[in-house]
Amino acid sequence: MDTTTAEHLRTALTRHRYTTDAVRELLGTGAHAALGRGEVEPAYRAARDGGELGVLVRLLLLGSVEPDAAVAAALAPLSPADAEAAGLLRHVSGGTVDGGWAAALDLRPYGVDDPDDPAEWWVLSDLDSRRQERDHVTGVGGASLTLASATDRRPVGTLLDLGTGCGVQALHATRHAGAVTATDVAPRALALARATFALNGLDVELLDGPWLEPVAGRRFDRIVSNPPFVPGPARVDYVYRDSGAAGDDALAALVRDLPAHLEPGGVAQLLGSWLHVRGEDWPDRVRSWLPPGVDAWIVQREVADPALHVGTWQRDAGLDLTSTDARAQAGAWLDWMDSAAVEAIGFGYLVLRRTDGTPEVVVEDLLTEVADPLGPEVAGWLDRVDWLRAHPDLLDTRLAVAPQVVLETFSTPGDEGWTDAGSAVARLDGPRWRHEVDGPAAALLAGCRGALPLRELLELLSFAHDRPVDELVAATLPAVRELVRHGLLVPA
Incomplete structure (x- = not known):
């Protein structure tokens, strides 16, 4: 255009x-x-x-x-x-x-529904009638929206949108990055992204080539990517979803290579899927991809069995699942899963940050529905990791329970009525993190009002519960770190 x-x-x-x-x-x-x-x-x-x-x-x-x-x-x-x-x-x-x-072509309005900082664009992509074409370019779909809502939007100088497709992530990036670069391996995707940027009057550098080849030797403050992450046999039926590598090998290679393209302190955020292989712990699998010098937060949002995984992506391609061709494709896909001992497929977010400090690597599940955008939570997680790194001795810090945290108690029915069965602290905003706590832990949190350092609170708790201070410290500090990482406890 x-x-x-x-x-x-x-x-x-x-x-x-x-x-x-x-x-x-x-x-x-x-x-x-x-x-x-x-x-x-x-x-x-x-x-x-x-x-x-x-x-x-x-x-x-x-x-x-x-x-x-x-x-x-x-x-x-x-x-x-x-x-x-x-x-x-x-x-x-x-x-x-x-x-x-x-x-x-599909030409539709797309906006950021933020009363304080709204934005409106037009996005060009392929019509659904081209869904079964190998180079089909998807529009503003579920994966694009998922990544957009989970991206840290704090201002940066340079940003790379790796595998831009029709350009959705780059559109968002123009609001908080001084210079935006977008790449794709598909000529049709680049053409539609170029038209989208021209229509919206935006200056985005577009580069042609696979993965990180177009930006060899360059570094960025932020990288976002919605890569072709669908695990399956080593083939490319659809460019937007299939990497050409078997299983999650392409994602593993990307995770290993991305940090080298980040400036010190730079952050990469991407979507991905990983295999749950029989006899293997999936968090260990994903951790093994990380190079040295990288903070990582890997959050699993969904888990699907092989049949559901294959059916979902065949429907996404608009296939008639009862047709001979679709059944043959599904059979080959499931045969590959069997041969690779795949029991399930996980999907989620990966947040990587280049660091000179001791890396913080957290791999966890968040399988419940999340109503709020995760972008602010990603920014908060990174900040909280920085704070924890700067305060290795938590005993001298003053902490407070975050305003949106409540204590829940639950009971079980019995012959003489309800019996206390436990309690938990939970956030009412963001991902709604929830941690079960016992009586002493609940008492400690009640004392976290920013007035006393953690050391003094544990000494008081030791006296009240007649337990050695050293024992309480050893049991408490790992839990306190986790509560800080999840934003239930905040520096006072």
Whole structure:
């Protein structure tokens, strides 16, 4: 898409308020929700009397063929012929009297719903009708949204979006990075990302090539990546999801290589999937990929058995799972899983930071639903690790229970009513971390109000419970570190 075409298209989309809020308002709550479920007809009906915005919605979002005159009015000053030359539209004959136009690409509004700092863009990607093409370029999908919501958005100088696809992560990056570089191995993805950036008037450096080859010898303050992470046989059915390496080998290589492209203190955030292999501990598997000098927080969000994993990604590709070809593909995939002794497949986030200190490596599960974006939690985790590294002797620190932390108690029924069965401290924000505690631990946390150092609190607890101080210290410090890492205890 050349500069003039991008400017003319941007003028049209801006004039008719082709934005997330305006489209939602036009469709109404019910039809907009139905569209999110893939039900097009309610949205089409709601957009019938929507004027030129309705034409854009029907044409670009709903797959409708619209008359030449209506499209020309909605896209002016961009002519339908120029939109066709740019690959956005295709002419359809035999419809309306004056001819008709249909979308050749998916062009949709996408925004950051933040009342304090909103943002609005337009994203170009492939239509669902191309889902089974090898070079299909996905749009704003679940994986893109997952990574975007989990990214630390604090300002940085340079940022690399590795495997940019249609450019979603790079769009976000332009809001908090001084210079953004995006790479991809797929020419079609680079073309659509380039068009997306031009349409939004953004300056992003685009480089062609696999993995880290295009940025050899360069370092960045931040790297984000939604790589082709779907474990399976060593093949590439779809460029956006398949690495060409067997299993999780490509992810392992990327984790080993990424830190060398980070500035000191630089952070990489990526999505990934790893194998649960029979007779092997999955956290040890992922830890083994880490090079020296790297803080790492690896969070497993989902676990799927092989059949569910294969079926999920076949549905994602739009395959008919009952077809001969799909069954043959599934059979080969499951045979490979059997041969590799794969019992399950994990999916989650990886946060890596280059450090000169003693590395902090945490691998854990977070399998419950998380309502809040994880980006602030990632930033908080990194800061809390820094604080712990700077305060190796916690006994001299003053700590306080975070404001959004509560003590829960639970009981079990018995012959004489309810019997106390235990208690836990839990965060009511972010990932809702929860830790079970016994009576002395609950008493210690009650005393963490920032007034006394931890040493004095443990001495008081020792007296109250008639337990040696050394014994309490040995039992308490690891738990306190974990509570600090999870944000339940904060420096006073």
